[in-house]
Amino acid sequence: MEEEAFDAIVIGGGVAGMSAAMTLARANMKFLLVERGEFAGAKNVSGGVLWGSDLAKLVPQYWEEEDGGWERFVNHRRLSLMDEQSAFTLDFKSSHWNQPPYTGVVVLRARFDNWLAGKVQEAIYASDYAEESFIATDIKVDQVLMEGGRAVGIKTGDEEFYAKVMIIAEGVNNLLTRQVGLQTEYVPADHMLTGIKEIIRFDQQRLEDRFQLQGRSGMSNEFVGWATDGVEGGGFLYTNKDTLSVGLVLSIVDLRAQKKSPHDILSHFKTHPVVADAIEGGEVVEYSAHVVSSGDKRAMPREVYADGVLVVGEAANLLLNAGKAIQGMDYAMRSGILAAETVMEAKAAGDFSLGKLADYRKKLDASYIMKNINGFQDAVHVLHDPIMQHKVPNILCDFGRLFFSIDNQPTAKSKDMILDAVRKHSSLWEMAKFGFKAGRSL
Amino acid sequence: MIFIHLLTIQGGAIKRASLEVLARGRALADALNNNGQEVELHTVVCSPEVADWDEAKWAAELGAYGVDRVWSATDESFKEHNNQALLAAVQTAHAQATDQAAKPSLVAMASTEGVKDILGALSARLGASVVADVSEFGVVAEGDGLHLTAIRPVMASKAQTQVQTTAKHVMVSVRSGSYGILEEARGQEGGTPNHEPIKIELIKIEQGDSKLQTQIREIITAAADIIDLNEAETIVAAGRGVKDETAKALIAELAQCLNAGIGASRALTEAGIYDPSVQIGQTGKVVAPQLYIAVGISGAIQHVAGITNTKVIVAVNKDADAPIFEVANYGIVGDLYEVLPAFIAEIKRLKG
Amino acid sequence: MVPDVSAPMQIKNGELIMDADRAVLNAYDASGVEEALVLKEADGGAVIVVSVGPAKAAETLRKALAMGADSAVHITTEGVEGAGEFDSDSYAKILAAYYGEQEYDTLFFGKQSQDTDAGLTGSMVAELLGIPYVSNAVGITREADGRFLVKRQGDSGQEIVDAGTGCLITCSNDMNEPRIPKLKGIMASKKKPLEVLTLSDLGVNAADVQPKTQITAYVEIPARQAGQKFSEGAAEDAGRVAELLEQNDLLS
Ligand SMILES: Cc1cc2nc3c(=O)[nH]c(=O)nc-3n(C[C@H](O)[C@H](O)[C@H](O)COP(=O)(O)OP(=O)(O)OC[C@H]3O[C@@H](n4cnc5c(N)ncnc54)[C@H](O)[C@@H]3O)c2cc1C
Ligand SMILES: Cc1cc2nc3c(=O)[nH]c(=O)nc-3n(C[C@H](O)[C@H](O)[C@H](O)COP(=O)(O)OP(=O)(O)OC[C@H]3O[C@@H](n4cnc5c(N)ncnc54)[C@H](O)[C@@H]3O)c2cc1C
Numbered sequence A: 001m002e003e004e005a006f007d008a009i010v011i012g013g014g015v016a017g018m019s020a021a022m023t024l025a026r027a028n029m030k031f032l033l034v035e036r037g038e039f040a041g042a043k044n045v046s047g048g049v050l051w052g053s054d055l056a057k058l059v060p061q062y063w064e065e066e067d068g069g070w071e072r073f074v075n076h077r078r079l080s081l082m083d084e085q086s087a088f089t090l091d092f093k094s095s096h097w098n099q100p101p102y103t104g105v106v107v108l109r110a111r112f113d114n115w116l117a118g119k120v121q122e123a124i125y126a127s128d129y130a131e132e133s134f135i136a137t138d139i140k141v142d143q144v145l146m147e148g149g150r151a152v153g154i155k156t157g158d159e160e161f162y163a164k165v166m167i168i169a170e171g172v173n174n175l176l177t178r179q180v181g182l183q184t185e186y187v188p189a190d191h192m193l194t195g196i197k198e199i200i201r202f203d204q205q206r207l208e209d210r211f212q213l214q215g216r217s218g219m220s221n222e223f224v225g226w227a228t229d230g231v232e233g234g235g236f237l238y239t240n241k242d243t244l245s246v247g248l249v250l251s252i253v254d255l256r257a258q259k260k261s262p263h264d265i266l267s268h269f270k271t272h273p274v275v276a277d278a279i280e281g282g283e284v285v286e287y288s289a290h291v292v293s294s295g296d297k298r299a300m301p302r303e304v305y306a307d308g309v310l311v312v313g314e315a316a317n318l319l320l321n322a323g324k325a326i327q328g329m330d331y332a333m334r335s336g337i338l339a340a341e342t343v344m345e346a347k348a349a350g351d352f353s354l355g356k357l358a359d360y361r362k363k364l365d366a367s368y369i370m371k372n373i374n375g376f377q378d379a380v381h382v383l384h385d386p387i388m389q390h391k392v393p394n395i396l397c398d399f400g401r402l403f404f405s406i407d408n409q410p411t412a413k414s415k416d417m418i419l420d421a422v423r424k425h426s427s428l429w430e431m432a433k434f435g436f437k438a439g440r441s442l
Numbered sequence B: 001m002i003f004i005h006l007l008t009i010q011g012g013a014i015k016r017a018s019l020e021v022l023a024r025g026r027a028l029a030d031a032l033n034n035n036g037q038e039v040e041l042h043t044v045v046c047s048p049e050v051a052d053w054d055e056a057k058w059a060a061e062l063g064a065y066g067v068d069r070v071w072s073a074t075d076e077s078f079k080e081h082n083n084q085a086l087l088a089a090v091q092t093a094h095a096q097a098t099d100q101a102a103k104p105s106l107v108a109m110a111s112t113e114g115v116k117d118i119l120g121a122l123s124a125r126l127g128a129s130v131v132a133d134v135s136e137f138g139v140v141a142e143g144d145g146l147h148l149t150a151i152r153p154v155m156a157s158k159a160q161t162q163v164q165t166t167a168k169h170v171m172v173s174v175r176s177g178s179y180g181i182l183e184e185a186r187g188q189e190g191g192t193p194n195h196e197p198i199k200i201e202l203i204k205i206e207q208g209d210s211k212l213q214t215q216i217r218e219i220i221t222a223a224a225d226i227i228d229l230n231e232a233e234t235i236v237a238a239g240r241g242v243k244d245e246t247a248k249a250l251i252a253e254l255a256q257c258l259n260a261g262i263g264a265s266r267a268l269t270e271a272g273i274y275d276p277s278v279q280i281g282q283t284g285k286v287v288a289p290q291l292y293i294a295v296g297i298s299g300a301i302q303h304v305a306g307i308t309n310t311k312v313i314v315a316v317n318k319d320a321d322a323p324i325f326e327v328a329n330y331g332i333v334g335d336l337y338e339v340l341p342a343f344i345a346e347i348k349r350l351k352g
Numbered sequence C: 001m002v003p004d005v006s007a008p009m010q011i012k013n014g015e016l017i018m019d020a021d022r023a024v025l026n027a028y029d030a031s032g033v034e035e036a037l038v039l040k041e042a043d044g045g046a047v048i049v050v051s052v053g054p055a056k057a058a059e060t061l062r063k064a065l066a067m068g069a070d071s072a073v074h075i076t077t078e079g080v081e082g083a084g085e086f087d088s089d090s091y092a093k094i095l096a097a098y099y100g101e102q103e104y105d106t107l108f109f110g111k112q113s114q115d116t117d118a119g120l121t122g123s124m125v126a127e128l129l130g131i132p133y134v135s136n137a138v139g140i141t142r143e144a145d146g147r148f149l150v151k152r153q154g155d156s157g158q159e160i161v162d163a164g165t166g167c168l169i170t171c172s173n174d175m176n177e178p179r180i181p182k183l184k185g186i187m188a189s190k191k192k193p194l195e196v197l198t199l200s201d202l203g204v205n206a207a208d209v210q211p212k213t214q215i216t217a218y219v220e221i222p223a224r225q226a227g228q229k230f231s232e233g234a235a236e237d238a239g240r241v242a243e244l245l246e247q248n249d250l251l252s
């Protein structure tokens, strides 16, 4: 048994798992990655911008590959606040972002994960364990094996495998994280959202013309307000190579309370004139739904490591959704890398004790992940505040309507317009308070 | 050039699918003939069931389809399906009809299990181009050769391909329901006026290498009263939603009052609830009835692949999001135990 | 090896474009592999899997190895002229050239490819090799003397065929439930022999296996429009639909 043991077993082949695996393969570790989907990415849904530049660390010069796993880089960002008929949009486009390494690439997971898995396989072939390290798909891990309080392996069907460390990268539905006792069985739905997404296909030229895309440049657009039909959450629209990803993330609790279905709200969102114009003429080719964390720290496991265990990515609820973007994949990537590095150091030191694995926690705390999660909790709450969800978009749209209307009448001063709009939907006092809170949170 | 059709006979009658191919063959031959080509339409018959048919009987059965010549191998060995015997017969007929392959040929057959069994081997034997299971085909004459152009579904019927052939001899098998039969021709005496009387040629088959023969030990025949799904105008098909005897009885009753054939999804043939011969879909039969009533079938692509040529699809399913509703002309969202009795009663009332 | 037919695809300018360029083990071949493994478990012997195709074909061979096959042969068409357009006839000739030099008790083929549903290659190979064959098999048993008794689905029922030995059998997926590889199987598959051969290793000339059929274009299947959906209650819906059928003269 000793002979067979792996340095690490990675459970789950999403972004977090693959990033850990890539790092392990590069460091000549003997590992096993187990993914229950038929292939990597088969079960994964996500709206799609992978932020930051960690991808370039994992796959150097990835952009040079003609048909790599990614769709487009983002050089155009928009945030739209909506009411029923209008959208008030912050729009920022910059050629500053045109050069690799890009700071955000749009991905479709079924393609991206599978591509990344191919890269990891190449790294395995190049390592000392070309035939002893594995990526195995279509296999579900049923259980983490424990011995005297320490995780020692995994069980799948009637088979057991052993390793010094289990890297749990199972995603948001973190049953194994609970099994090893890092999280209580019951996570209140308050901290969870449901994400739904459609992929809408176009002729590529038409898509590029419509969104003014050049080569592989792309656009991301987030939406707040009317988009979600009164349910807490937000919408998104991203440009892929020849498709759009259009979807919503919605509070599960609020959906239940209002007895609304995500599918209906998505239909609602798609009827908004701004969205309707964007998707006009496309064909829906895929629909999917998936739970996603809200980024609320209260949903995080008690700890991200245990004896023989490291938890990475969304299994540890590492995600931030503070309004300007959802950051789940980049957190998954970085945490996967940090966990793998912890394993490497443990192996070098010949010390896989709990104390040594605690280094992962330290690395995570020192990284932008925990700094942001800790620093932006207020922003998370602001985003989910009903004022932000409903009143602010309405006020801005009213203001926009007044400000941009030119109708051969004496025109009011902008200041009066905004006051008008505020009074209609809220009060000055409420807005001032909210503005202060929001300002501080960012 | 010679068009040859392998006639499918069952229970002493020519199968509808065969007549469809014949009708298409005649239409193509006429078009070429009008263009100054010389095209003859032949059929090959491999069946003891027609051993006593005389010229008059053949003329009655096939005359109106414009068949010029019948090659009859009415050997006892065709009582049961036997691929080597069938290959030998078609090969012999083909050699004689085409004057030992001097003339180009089109061999067209209905896409039955019997034909699927020999299509590949026959094309290899004749060095022919072969296109299986087409939903449309045409012929272009070129010099003294011919090219087939055909359309056939691929990717579990999510797309179709246009195909062309290159060899001198061409083989094609045709999905049932792809062409209409000459209704007015059925059962008419004496052939069409503009055609010569049918010539009947008896062929003896050279039983090839005996080591190639396989032997049928036993045939497990499906119940004799089953309506052939390829012939049926109406089909009632059951899926996993049909779980028990009550539901099965409802299916039977609905089929009976519509004079329909009964089909099933793989979920049910696999479970042994319906006979495997009635499985409809990519692995089973491809059907093209006027009316297809899918009961408790989710509508997986592999199932739908077998019914895309159907005129009207009705679906009964309790799941409003079942994919079958995307292809159904009329969808009833409801429990089959409630819907079917009402449906049957209503149909009975309407039919009086 | 076949493309995953359940993956999203589109047709553009007459070409078929698959979103994910993924190859899977043909379901009908999986049934063949399963059957061979069952026979091996009963009677011993070895299961060898063979695929003709581009580099990607190796992945599906690994899958069969993970199921339990002993070794694999990949006849690569990487870089072979015209290989992208090969049809059943081309593959049959290549496979016949290979098997012509091999010893075997029986050859299992899939009854058809999931992507093209052609259903030709098996009987073509049998014809080229001059061996008996049975197609559309749904069950197999083996007699004490080694003869294969094959149950095949025919037009009007199931036929039990004595296929002798040294025959070729094309398998329906209704024959069995192919096993899903276990993790140990997947791990072991990496170390099993996978021989790569080129066409010239088999003495095959690319010019001699050029296809006899050509795909000139992919076209959309005329889409069936979703029609009317009724959900007002069983009696009412059934009544409405029955009436509509009556109006369309479908209640014969
Ligand atoms: C609609 C939507 C839009 C989103 N948009 C964005 C965005 O724009 N940008 C962004 O950065 N993030 C986005 N996210 C979040 C992002 O998708 C996740 O945070 C990220 O995928 C987490 O990665 P992960 O590797 O931790 O988990 P996952 O990607 O969920 O991967 C977990 C993997 O583990 C496998 N697995 C689970 N259990 C087992 C088991 N027992 N045995 C074997 N395998 C197992 C699963 O099959 C899966 O492949 C979005 C999410 C949704 C739902
Ligand atoms: C290579 C390959 C080839 C295949 N070939 C074929 C083929 O030829 N033919 C074929 O059919 N399949 C084939 N399949 C299988 C196919 O993918 C599906 O698994 C199968 O068609 C499902 O059958 P079903 O719709 O009856 O069952 P399910 O998918 O289980 O659907 C049952 C449906 O019944 C409904 N239902 C349940 N109870 C009730 C009720 N009381 N009232 C009303 N509705 C109810 C449910 O809502 C559900 O939609 C093939 C698969 C593969 C991989």
Ligand SMILES: Nc1ncnc2c1ncn2[C@@H]1O[C@H](COP(=O)(O)O)[C@@H](O)[C@H]1O
Pocket (backbone or CB within 6 Å): C001, C026, C028, C029, C050, C051, C052, C053, C088, C091, C095, C108, C109, C110, C111, C112, C113, C116, C117, C118, C119, C120, C121, C122
């Ligand atoms: N390139 C190939 N390599 C190996 N076997 C093949 C190949 N092409 C076809 N076959 C076999 O032939 C069967 C399908 O034939 P067809 O439907 O004519 O493509 C498959 O199930 C395989 O068993």
